[in-house]
Amino acid sequence: MKKLALTTIATCLCLLQPSAHAQSAVTMYGVMDLGVSYDQGGINGNALRVTSGMATQSRWGFRGTEDLGNGLSAFFVLEGGIHADTGSSTQNGILFGRTSVVGLSNPLGTVSVGLQDTPYFTTLNTIVDPLRNGIARSNNVMAATGFRAGNSILFRSNKVNGFNADLMYVAGEVTGDINAGRAIGGSIGYSDGPLNLRVAYHNKNNDTATIQNTSKARNLLFAANYDFGVAVAYFGYAIDQGFNSASLNNTAASFGGVAPTASTDSRDLQLGVSVPFGVQTVVATYIRKEDKTTLAQDAQQYAFAYMYAFSKRTDGYTSYAVIRNKNGAAYTEGNSEEVGTGNKQLTVGLRHRF
Numbered sequence: 001m002k003k004l005a006l007t008t009i010a011t012c013l014c015l016l017q018p019s020a021h022a023q024s025a026v027t028m029y030g031v032m033d034l035g036v037s038y039d040q041g042g043i044n045g046n047a048l049r050v051t052s053g054m055a056t057q058s059r060w061g062f063r064g065t066e067d068l069g070n071g072l073s074a075f076f077v078l079e080g081g082i083h084a085d086t087g088s089s090t091q092n093g094i095l096f097g098r099t100s101v102v103g104l105s106n107p108l109g110t111v112s113v114g115l116q117d118t119p120y121f122t123t124l125n126t127i128v129d130p131l132r133n134g135i136a137r138s139n140n141v142m143a144a145t146g147f148r149a150g151n152s153i154l155f156r157s158n159k160v161n162g163f164n165a166d167l168m169y170v171a172g173e174v175t176g177d178i179n180a181g182r183a184i185g186g187s188i189g190y191s192d193g194p195l196n197l198r199v200a201y202h203n204k205n206n207d208t209a210t211i212q213n214t215s216k217a218r219n220l221l222f223a224a225n226y227d228f229g230v231a232v233a234y235f236g237y238a239i240d241q242g243f244n245s246a247s248l249n250n251t252a253a254s255f256g257g258v259a260p261t262a263s264t265d266s267r268d269l270q271l272g273v274s275v276p277f278g279v280q281t282v283v284a285t286y287i288r289k290e291d292k293t294t295l296a297q298d299a300q301q302y303a304f305a306y307m308y309a310f311s312k313r314t315d316g317y318t319s320y321a322v323i324r325n326k327n328g329a330a331y332t333e334g335n336s337e338e339v340g341t342g343n344k345q346l347t348v349g350l351r352h353r354f
Contacts, residue, residue, distance in 0.1 A: 024067075030060035034084050035317075035349020039333065041342030043255055052084035053337035054349050055134040055307075055317050059098060068104075075110075076102045083337070090337065098148070109157040109164075115150040119166045119187035120219055123200035127189070127223035128236030130274040130283050134336040135347050136303030136321035138236075141289040141331045142268035145217040145244045146185055146202030162192040172205065180207035194227035206243050215264070217245040234272035234285075241265050246289075250332040250339040258295070258328030265292040279309040289331070297329035313353045320346050 033056050039047040052058045061079030068074055079099035081090030091097025096115075103112030117125075121144075129138045139147075149170040156166040165188040172181025182205045189198030200221040206214040220239045225232055240246040246263045254260060272285040287301040303321035310316065323331050323343040334340035335347065 024064065026062060026064035028060070028062055029354065030082075031056050031058055031351065031353050032082075032084050033058050033336075033349060033351040035347055037335065037338070037340075038346040039340050039342045040344040040346075041255075042253075042332075044341070047341045049338075050085050051335070051338055051347075051349075052082065052086075053090075053134075054335040054347050055319075055351050056132065057090065057098075057134075057336040058082040058084035061096070061099065072104060072106050074102070074104055075112075081337075100150075101154075107158065109155060112154050112156075114152065115148065116152055116154055118146040118149050118152075118183075118185050118202055119154075119168055120144060120185055120200040120202040120221060121147040122166075123187050123189070123198045123221055123223050124236065127196050127198050127225055128221070128234055128270055128272075129285070130225075130232065130234050130272045131285060131303070131305060131319075135305055135317065135319040135349075136285060136301065136333070136345075137335060138270060138287060140249050140321075140323065140334050140340075141287050141299045141301050142238060142240075142270065143247050143249050144202065144219040144221075144238070144240060145204050145247065146183060146219060149183060152183075159191065162190050164189060164191075170204075172207075174207075174209050177207065177209070179205050180209065180212075181205060189223075194229075196223075196225050198223045204244065215242040217242045219245055231273055231275045234270070234274070236268070236270040238268035240268065248331070249334060250330070253330040253332045253339075253341075255325060255328075255330050255343070258297075260297060260328055260330035261293075261295055263289075263291040263293055263295075263297065266290060267292065281307045281309075283307070289329075291327075291329070296327050298326045299329045299331045300324045301331075301333075314351070316348075316350050318346075318348045320344075 033053045037051040063077045065075045077099045078096045080096040101112040101114035101116050152170040154168045157164045167186040170183035174180035185202035187200035202219045204217045218241045222237045225234045246266045248262050267290040269288045275282045283305040285303045289299040291297045301323045305319035307317045332340040333345035
């Protein structure tokens, strides 16, 4: 029945394409990631769970392109997250809550409109974090305000002499106040051979229809990685300022003592290394959150991961990570799909891409 439903959806999407099939293409794709996580250190004790999407959030989607001629093409992407252990949707039950865009591309770059990752999040995922915000994710201790944005317009330039840039505008859509809820962001970078450098910025107005004159959330990220051949080294340094600039990854977590409070002025450092051995890869990361407010609720995350590739599409993995919280901080050890319950997490999983 599920196979029939997916076939029906794919057929409907294909029917939406123009009749010139030689110039159009629609592809279904996705990831199924399932495993077991063991959380320790939580105030309510340890937890053992069958968990979906630890290394990469389980997902499914459709993408398509149409050649419009003269170097111009149209494209769309629809992508939704799946709790593969239960079959339900992630992103609060939204069917395509990960990506929902339509756009145009030409030799200069692309323009896309809809729900999509921000330049800041793309930089964090592709340049800074060797684990791509999966197991032992960056978001555990350096979550910012600008990860994914609906009602957004994104321009991304093609590469010229190693440089490219992107710019995003997010409409707040508050009637009578064009600034409330609005966000702008972008990044610029250089990539040549083994070297990747990038700077990303995100600025969000926290005002709403009923709350005015709040401070803006501002996130600035310096990112780099370098492939030495035998290993790839990763670096990231972030400056987070303003209300909602450094949200807590788990607002319900507490380890007793002083209540955890989201910082309005913090600095984040991430260091990582990825070492391939044929079909095996070993990854180690270190992340530090420095809370510059008087609460000084700092945190440090140490993580180790191992991946074994059975093929180009299927791999197994295991990881162990621990967070050292200070002065009432309560960052929990989570993964791509769950925020976790304690400050330690052990995972074992299998990931298949289709």
